[in-house]
Every structure is written in C-alpha cells, then in structure tokens.
Amino acid sequence: GEDVEQSLFLSVREGDSSVINCTYTDSSSTYLYWYKQEPGAGLQLLTYIFSNMDMKQDQRLTVLLNKKDKHLSLRIADTQTGDSAIYFCAVSSGGYQKVTFGIGTKLQVIP
C-alpha cells in the first residue's frame, strides 16, 4: 500500500521560511494534501495539489511537487508563532476514497 514519510520535527525562528518535506511511494497518487493540526484539535486542510501540477502558491504557502522523486514540500513564508502546529502530508489515489497520512511534522516557531 501507500507509504508516506515525513520528518518528525522542525524548528524555525519567527519571520524565517519553513520548509516541510514529504515523500510518498505510490506513483499513481492523484491528490496530495497538507493538513494542519493544532493541539487537541482535528485536522484543517491547508492546501492541496493535483498530481499534474508542479507548484501551487496560496498566500504564504507554496507547495512543490516532484513527481519523479515522489517528493512533496510545503513552504511557509514569514513563519509566525501561530503557525506552530503539526503538519500532515497526505495522498490519495485510485478510487479517491482513501487518504493516507504521514506521521506529521511538528513545527516549532521560536519568537
């Protein structure tokens, strides 16, 4: 089945850019997502990208997709303390129903 991997932890200073990386195994993945989870809360969809795209920008968020290397990244520009959370990479493929999540990257923003 699909396997999604991400690093566990990232620490950045307020105002710097954050880059969270993710790799996946299924080359037929069609939708790739980034979710944010704040402590004790559910998941919030931040952004997504279709597999036929290389890049998507949405305000401070930039998603880059390298299909050849099966690598997805999320860049947060001008990182703020409110961005501190766990960020999950997720992919879906085939029958569109099932979404596979990575383990989540905890982003710590240092004031």
Next chain:
Amino acid sequence: GAVVSQHPSRVICKSGTSVKIECRSLDFQATTMFWYRQFPKQSLMLMATSNEGSKATYEQGVEKDKFLINHASLTLSTLTVTSAHPEDSSFYICSAKTGADSFNEQFFGPGTRLTVL
C-alpha cells in the same frame, strides 16, 4: 468551510463498558464519513469508511464487532466502542466528504479523546 462536529470531546469510561461517539456534518450532507484513530505522536490510521444507508467498510486489522459504525443519515455517523479496554484509549477523529466529485476533500471533526480506565 463545511463544519463537522463530534460529541463528546472527551470521555472517560470503565473497562468493559461501551462508548458511543457521534459525528455530525452541520451544514452539508455527507455521503461518506470516515473514522480515524490517532495514537500519541503518530499519524491518523483509517479505521473504516461509512456510506449513508450501507454497511461500513473496515480497514484490515480493525475489528468490526468491536468498533460498530452506524451511518443512519446524511448528517450523522456514530462509532461505538464496545467492551472498551485500556488499549482502546486513543484520539478518535471523524471526517466527512461532500458530494460525489473526484476531489477528495474531507472535513475533519475536532476529535474525541477516549480514556478507558
């Protein structure tokens, strides 16, 4: 955006009892709802997918007799943990999908933290 609620947000129960968790889509009709389980510092694990009016589809390794799912209406799905044991303690999150389009946006509930003593 679409809102999904869960009730209760926290529940503590004794070993051997059953616990019901509700998942509601508040402002849309959810043809499909998903139940996930999240262990501390781990990812979400899909437990089952439920479509309104039909039996839930369970993921491999998930006991359907232990985790009863009922999707009785387009706005409500329930997960009942039967004869709960301490190892069932976890954070349970539901999500709901709108419509039948190919984009798989799922709206997540805030989660229910279950502690079994």
